[in-house]
Amino acid sequence: RSVYVNGDYLPEGEAKISIFDRGFLMADGVYEVTTVIDGKLIDFDGHFTRLQRSLDELGIENPMDRDAWLEVHRQLVDQNALDQGMIYLQVTRGAPGDRDFVFPDPETTKPTVVLFTQSNPALVDSPKAKKGIKVITIDDIRWGRRDIKTVQLLYPSMGKMMAIKQGADDAWMVQEGCVTEGTSNNAYIIKDGRIVTRALSNDILHGITRAAVLRFAQEAQMPVEERSFTVQEAMQADEAFVTSASTFVMPVVEIDGARLGTGAPGPLALRLREIYIEESRKAAI
Numbered sequence: 001r002s003v004y005v006n007g008d009y010l011p012e013g014e015a016k017i018s019i020f021d022r023g024f025l026m027a028d029g030v031y032e033v034t035t036v037i038d039g040k041l042i043d044f045d046g047h048f049t050r051l052q053r054s055l056d057e058l059g060i061e062n063p064m065d066r067d068a069w070l071e072v073h074r075q076l077v078d079q080n081a082l083d084q085g086m087i088y089l090q091v092t093r094g095a096p097g098d099r100d101f102v103f104p105d106p107e108t109t110k111p112t113v114v115l116f117t118q119s120n121p122a123l124v125d126s127p128k129a130k131k132g133i134k135v136i137t138i139d140d141i142r143w144g145r146r147d148i149k150t151v152q153l154l155y156p157s158m159g160k161m162m163a164i165k166q167g168a169d170d171a172w173m174v175q176e177g178c179v180t181e182g183t184s185n186n187a188y189i190i191k192d193g194r195i196v197t198r199a200l201s202n203d204i205l206h207g208i209t210r211a212a213v214l215r216f217a218q219e220a221q222m223p224v225e226e227r228s229f230t231v232q233e234a235m236q237a238d239e240a241f242v243t244s245a246s247t248f249v250m251p252v253v254e255i256d257g258a259r260l261g262t263g264a265p266g267p268l269a270l271r272l273r274e275i276y277i278e279e280s281r282k283a284a285i
C-alpha cells in the first residue's frame, strides 16, 4: 500500500513518525474517514469542513487547504487503485523534542499528517445490511467534547468489544437515560413513520452521513424529529438504524436483546440506505 506522511508518498513499511508525536503520547490529534465508491470520494467537502472545525477547536493549524487535501486523497485512490473502501486521515499537533503537557510552539512544531487507504469491496453490497445489527447499551463515560473528532477512541473501542463479547455487533452509549450515539456512528429510531435522532450538541459527533440522510429523508417526505430518545423508547420502536461514512445506513434489529418489529431490517431504514447510496454516488467527486 502507498501511504502519505508529511508530504511524501511511501510504501506503508517505510512510513515513520516520531515517538514524541503528541498524537501517539496524548491523543492530541483529529481524524476523518472519507468513503470511496467507484474510485470517487463521498462528501469530501463535508469531511474537509468538519476537519477544519475540529482543528480550530483544538488550536491546531490546518497544514493544507481544501484543494491540497483533495489532491492527496485522489493520489492515494490512484496509487492504490482503490475502487471501494475508505481514506483515513489524521492530523496531530506534531512532535516536539520532549513530552510536555504544554502545547509546543506552532512556529517550530508543525502538525503531523498521515493518510492511508483501506479497501472494502463489500461496502455497498453489505451482507450485514441485509441482516441488520444487534446493539447493546452502555454508559457514555466519554469526555464532554464529542463534537471534536479526536483520535481518543479507547472507550468506544472497549464498548465495541463489550458488544462482541455479548454476541452483539455494537454498543449505543447512554447518558441520563437517553442514547447519545453508537461507538462510531449516529443512532436513530423510527416510530409510526417518524425518524428520531438526537439533536446536535457537544454530546455527539456531527455526522456527515447524518446531515445527508436527514436531508434525503426530508426530501422523501419522511418526518424527522431531532430530539433525545430513551432506551425504553428505542426498545419499543418499529425500526432503528445507525449512520456513518463507512456503513452508510445500517439497520439495527435488536437492542439489549429486545427484537425490533419482526427482527429483520425495517423498510424505511432500507429505503434510506438505498437513497443515500444512490444520491451520494451521483454527487461523489
Ligand code: PLP
Pocket (backbone or CB within 6 Å): 033, 181, 182, 183, 184, 185, 186, 204, 205, 206, 207, 208, 209, 210, 243, 244, 245, 246
Ligand atoms: N459518531 C461517532 C462517535 C463516530 O465515530 C462517527 C464516525 O466515525 C459518527 C458518529 C458518524 O460520523 P460520519 O457520518 O461523519 O462518519
